[in-house]
Amino acid sequence: MLILARKTNEQIVIGDSIEIHVIEVRGDVVKLGIKAPRDVRVYRREVFDEISRQNQEAVVQSPGTPVLPRLEGSDENS
Amino acid sequence: MLEIQTKAYGPMTIDERQIFTIPEGLYGFEEFQRFALIDAHQKPFYWLQSLEDPNLAFILIKPSVFRTHYEPGIELSDLASIGVKAWHETVVFALVTIPSNGSFITANLQGPLYLSKSSNLGKQCISPRDEYRTKHNVLEEMAALQRGGR
Numbered sequence: 122m123l124i125l126a127r128k129t130n131e132q133i134v135i136g137d138s139i140e141i142h143v144i145e146v147r148g149d150v151v152k153l154g155i156k157a158p159r160d161v162r163v164y165r166r167e168v169f170d171e172i173s174r175q176n177q178e179a180v181v182q183s184p185g186t187p188v189l190p191r192l193e194g195s196d197e198n199s
Numbered sequence: 200m201l202e203i204q205t206k207a208y209g210p211m212t213i214d215e216r217q218i219f220t221i222p223e224g225l226y227g228f229e230e231f232q233r234f235a236l237i238d239a240h241q242k243p244f245y246w247l248q249s250l251e252d253p254n255l256a257f258i259l260i261k262p263s264v265f266r267t268h269y270e271p272g273i274e275l276s277d278l279a280s281i282g283v284k285a286w287h288e289t290v291v292f293a294l295v296t297i298p299s300n301g302s303f304i305t306a307n308l309q310g311p312l313y314l315s316k317s318s319n320l321g322k323q324c325i326s327p328r329d330e331y332r333t334k335h336n337v338l339e340e341m342a343a344l345q346r347g348g349r
Binding site (some may be wrong): 159160162168169171172173174176177178179181183189191192 | 206207225226241242243264274276279280297298307309310323333334337338
């Protein structure tokens with residue numbers, strides 16, 4: 122992993138189209154500005170981890186059909 | 200028509216149009232890309248059955264079942280990689296978790312799954328909006344909806 126030291130208002134450029142700006146450093150919190158093309162997805166790591174964890178939990182465990190609750194009043198059709 | 204093995208119903212014959220490829224996989228399940236979308240015997244649920252592992256299956260629900268306005272802030276450009284050019288080509292689903300301890304079922308509105316009816320490709324997206332979380336109590340929100348809330 123490349124490790125760079127940066128000060129407030131300094132930047133890092135990744136490739137041709139991604140810029141990371143150090144906006145503010147206060148205590149152990151660093152505020153970053155990220156400029157990237159629309160198709161580059163930028164998320165906090167925890168969000169990725171949370172969705173992965175929830176997907177793991179969502180895997181149906183029981184061998185047969187789990188008992189699905191009857192949703193009254195649902196007129197949803199495919 | 201195609202015969203597949205399903206976790207829910209054993210061997211089953213499905214139509215080619217029920218097969219969806221999720222090129223990037225679901226988060227945490229990147230190695231599984233081919234799935235069948237199957238109507239659950241019990242509405243309004245669907246099964247997302249892995250074609251690569253008969254043991255891997257998820258339950259899906261359309262957010263519209265318990266939410267009148269679900270706007271996760273996903274852009275069309277986020278779905279360009281699965282060939283989507285217009286919203287009407289897509290169907291959005293939430294992954295459902297049914298806890299084995301009998302606790303209430305939840306739906307993940309933070310990580311919606313988009314399937315394209317035209318390309319038969321899919322992608323799990325991440326909502327940038329804080330109001331959507333990974334565990335929404337489906338029955339509670341349905342009850343609120345029927346009371347005229349939301």
